[in-house]
Amino acid sequence: MGAIFGKHSRSCDCGSLRAGDSGREVTLMGWVSRRRDLGKAGQFVVLRDRGGETQLFLSPEVSAEAFELGSGLHAEDCVAVRGRVQDRGENRNPHMATGEIEVHVTELEVLSRSETPPFPVRDDPGAGEPLRLKHRYLDLRRGAMQRIFRVRSQITSAVRQTLSARGFQEVETPMLIKYTPGGARNFLVPSRLHEGRFFALAESPQIFKQLLMVAGFDRYFQIVRCFRDENPRQDRQAEFTQIDLEMSFVTEEEVFAEVEAMVASVWETVTNERPETPFLRMTWSDAMARYGTDKPDLRFGLEHVTITKLVAGSGFRVFDAVTEAGGMVKALRVEGGAARFSRKGMDELTRHVQKEEVAGAKGLAFAKVDPEGAWKGPLAKPLSPEVQARISEAVGLQPGDLLLVVADRAPVAHRAADALRREVAARLGLVDEDRWCFCWITDFPLLQWSEEAQRLTPSHHPFTMPRPEDLDLLETAPERVRALAYDLVLNGNEIAGGSIRIHDAAVQARVLEALGMSEEEARAKFGFLMDAFRYGPPPHGGIAAGLDRLTMLLAGTESIRDVIAFPKTINAQDLMTGAPDPVSPDQLRELHIQVSDDPTTR
């Protein structure tokens, strides 16, 4: 039987004691963070738990027994102590939340011993990620990680409170589902009871939440795990979490209002500041024209100006070639930028947009405007004064400004101008890190041409409602049809995406037709959904937000692995458990599975 545990309850956590608690008898339990031994006079032990850290003082004068036991303590030993809170007076530590006091220990019990940890448990662990992942339980013991998961919990709690209060019902949907082609690669799960058949792990609850609308649930939400067998990235993991919701009898604006209320409540909970609603709305084509991307970072200006028409036939070989080939010319005005970019700086910008992974642009043209308003640099000579004047007016050039111009195929010009805008903003320090700029991007194209498939594919999914006024384009110019599809963008990140769904069988048939999908094919893939939609489906729409990315933004971290308690590596392995693993022949036999090419025996 222990000396403390089981006899006394914890009186408080290690982050809560202040000078006002002086004289209190307290019981603390936690882990040894540091031990500083001053010899026979005594020793200081810093005790840590979820709440913070408290300095303990052990001396033979207070308790010879506790002092003796304390001398054998090591980092990460788990202990319980009792003692009296003492004001540190002259010796306060202003860098510690509990630095006003220390606890003079009268009793100490070692609850369990720790081996020397492979890396120090502190905010800066000074260890590489593989090691931290292997011993994730120690990594998570660090204060920095504990803070991130408190944020994550605050988010889910605010989401549940807000949505429940607004009439949303939480419903769980299956994870083991029928494989439906299209979209992300699915994980497959073999069926023991049905030889040769497989479940798929749900990549999203999309179809089920629509069926819940048919079922009359009206307002549904779920904080749900999704699975996609695609290559991971810094902000992507095979297993991730969505805040998923769907509503019946609603327009886009009504979806926006609910999401805004939810997001505002989340931000208020985590940051104590409620963002202004409604959020800005911007059409997709507007976003592409002004920012060259469907997820613009609105914390800074540097908007794009399309000058294709102004430079067509200008006599400048580079621009003429691009405009004649149906390409695009985009310009950016960098206010006062003439003096901020040296020749070397311009070279670096050029190389940046030329990189294949950035934009693959052919080059970067520019001009600096001198104090008299005259152009200097590569664009000064080839463009006539008239063309220069037209551009200056369109872009709003002033003396001292830098003009950046990219000319290329439209997608490349957009990408390059977007990359340029962000790079220049970063270099000139134009990004206000403390701002949260939310924006709805609306009117996405319904369909987009896929080079790989050599046909039109849905840009969102095949159940997305076209804008009613564009319906007749479905048969004549399908690529011009706009959709009732939308993304919520925050500081250059897509944090949610959704759409109004098709509830009319005739419209659905026309969209499938435009996608080149036959009735039979559609029936084979989504037959159960089409069946359901024969029984009076309500107009409905919804959205899904990425919880992991929201947490990353609110916790200010760069890697998705930081916001998942037990994440996988970029190679989709779990370094702690060793998953995935080979399994025994017996297990395989039971599942009616044969491994044809086993790398472990190759």
Add this chain to the structure above:
RNA sequence: GGGGUGGUAGUUAAGUCGGUUAUAACGCCGGCCUGUCACGCCGGAGGCCGCGGGUUCGAGUCCCGUCCACCCCGCCA
């Protein structure tokens, strides 16, 4: 599937042009220390240089392959 960076003590890193016994800091172990707070001082132990092959009199260092981690592109309806 493609490209890039990295892998040396428990940890983080250095290691020059291929050449003696592979360094340092932190951590760890032993001792000392009456107010520390990244405590300090003295001493000590600790190495499959990711793995496999090759070149060479000689490889941490050069070459080939491979594994792992991270980043990017494709991919993620």
